Amino acid sequence: MEVGLCLSFCNKRWKNPQALAEFVSSLGVRLVQFSWDLVDPWWKEEIRDELAKEYANAFRQRQIEITVSFSGMAAYAYSSLLSEDERVRKMGMTYLKRAIDMTAIMGIPALGTPAGCMESLEGLQNIGRKKAGIEVQDAGKENHGGYVKRGEVRKRLVDDLILLSRYAAQKGLKQLYLEPTPVQTEIPCTALEAKILMEQLSGKTQIPVGLVLDWGHVLCPSFNEEPADMNYWLSACKGYVGACHIQQCDGKMDRHWGFTGQGIVTPEMIRGVLGNPDASGIAHYLEYCPAFETPGEEVVKEIRNSVKYLQLI
Amino acid sequence: MEVGLCLSFCNKRWKNPQALAEFVSSLGVRLVQFSWDLVDPWWKEEIRDELAKEYANAFRQRQIEITVSFSGMAAYAYSSLLSEDERVRKMGMTYLKRAIDMTAIMGIPALGTPAGCMESLEGLQNIGRKKAGIEVQDAGKENHGGYVKRGEVRKRLVDDLILLSRYAAQKGLKQLYLEPTPVQTEIPCTALEAKILMEQLSGKTQIPVGLVLDWGHVLCPSFNEEPADMNYWLSACKGYVGACHIQQCDGKMDRHWGFTGQGIVTPEMIRGVLGNPDASGIAHYLEYCPAFETPGEEVVKEIRNSVKYLQLI
Secondary structure, eight states, X not given: OOEEEEGGGGTTTOOOHHHHHXXXXXXXXXXXXXXXXXXXXXXXXXXXXXXXXXXHHHHHHTTOEEEEEEOOHHHHTSOBTTOSSHHHHHHXXXXXXXXXXXXXXXXXXXXXXXXXXXXXXXXXXXHHHHHTTOOOOOSSGGGTTOXXXXXXXXXXXXXXXXXXXXXXXXXXXXXXXXXXXXXXXXXXXXXXXXXXXXXXXXXXXXXXXXXXXXXXXXXXXXSSSOOOOHHHHHHHTTTTEEEEEEOBOOSSSXXXXXXXXXXXXXXXXXXXHHTSGGGTTOEEEEOOOOOTTSOHHHHHHHHHHHHHHHHTO | OOEXXXXXXXXXXXXXXXXXXXXXXXXXXXEEEEETTTSOTTSOHHHHHHHHHHHHHHHHHTTOEEEEEEOXXXXXXXXXXXXXXXXXXXXXXXXXXXXXXXXXXXXXXXXEEOOBOOSOSSOHHHHHHHHTTOOOOOSSGGXXXXXXXXXXXXXXXXXXXXXXXXXXXXXXXXXXXXXXXXXXXXXXXXXXXXXXXXXXXXXXXSSOEEEEEEHHHHTSOOSSSOOOOHHHHHHHTTTTEEEEEEOBOOSSSOOOBOSSSOOSOOHHHHHHHHTSXXXXXXXXXXXXXXXXXXXXXXXXXXXXXXXXXXXXX
């Protein structure tokens, strides 16, 4: 298979654009997703854009295509577009617009990110209420985990994404992506919710909003009894999936392991997805996230061997 | 023991100041460290400061003291003051000054953070050079892991911290803290390096720069054959340690587990440190970092039980 690469493995390690592009090139990788953990969208425009262009140029010089500009660990800390607090959502929009500016300057056609996070469904106060036998669950599968009104939050998200798509279109972007996660405080976190969200957005945004599916997220235990299965998700979200993140994992947690160790993602499982017509034309990007303490040499070895492993499938 | 709390456990879960302060109060906890993952120092001043003050007021109303304002997951993604790139260091300084502004507005007397990170000692290019038998190690224990000139980077860090301490003093802060980590690309990552850094800073900064030691970091395998032992670090860094982060761990990786499960941090080990005169007056803060997928209810239970466990020691 053709394997692209997320630059998550660089975190706290490698930030030199030339060395990084050379390394990626040496792996025979031709597609990468840029990470905002390398250049912070909040940084002062002149410095930010200069640094961002250095990465874009270094990759381009080596005929590596940066297909998507993707949020990283730093962005993931904040509630962003799913916050209950209007002020935090406003900061989320400002941040994403700055990320769009940076993405446009780099000549990258698409931007991807998870949407943010809501207050936990098991709120600090709810714990007491649950103990007291008070029912805090909303009815229906779609409102799994209840209490927070997912439908309302999603409607607000749709409105924000319509605005954001207008801004992105003005800046020359062609595509936005959301990434479903295995976290119940995020939207979407099930295939059903992803599909509903996509349908609500469809035709209303200036540029299309699609999905990036992550194998490890999909394979985590489901919140609504859907199969934790890539082919199920690809079918449920048919027409909306633009790319996949691939990782080795155990189907219990969102591991982001490389492929040299044990895990449930087998070559057979991968071939079964690649052969699925619903996956046709969808690029796969290895997203390996080592612990910060893992020695650099080990990370390089894991990336090399994992890319080779996937390329041979 | 008196146990304080780092607010790391709130990440992606609980951001409501009132609910959070009420929960912390219900644990019998009277000391907390604020996290920049709750309010981003980059946010627009009016919104940022308004949100930050809501947290400060909510805790203060419940007689909970916020002793330190500490960087979190988002800040940790970037190279900051240890970058080789002057532009990135400049953004690191801007960011930390903004964090100082927010800390001052909240009426918190101290700010703490790791310093940033350098390019990995096993650089992407070095891998090839090492394979070719080229020696890339610097001599001497202090330069463990070699290639990057740690001494030079540290000297630059000292200069930056002198400037930063001046700014912090102007804003009314009384103390800055650095946190040693078990990551070789960071400074300091050994007790020896921490001590050298503290001595280089001593007397030169407008307000003192001290250390926050993390049990799990200290118990990770050492980079320079020092004992991975809290009493050793407390003795080596005597006079500089202002607070400790405490976590359950396995002595292999930086786990940030709670105390309900297995680990090498035993009540005996804790008592041995609390009874050490070098630890006298140093407050301990539980720093539990659950995976994002961990259900909220489980996180609440882990925090409750871990705090109770430590309070009984």
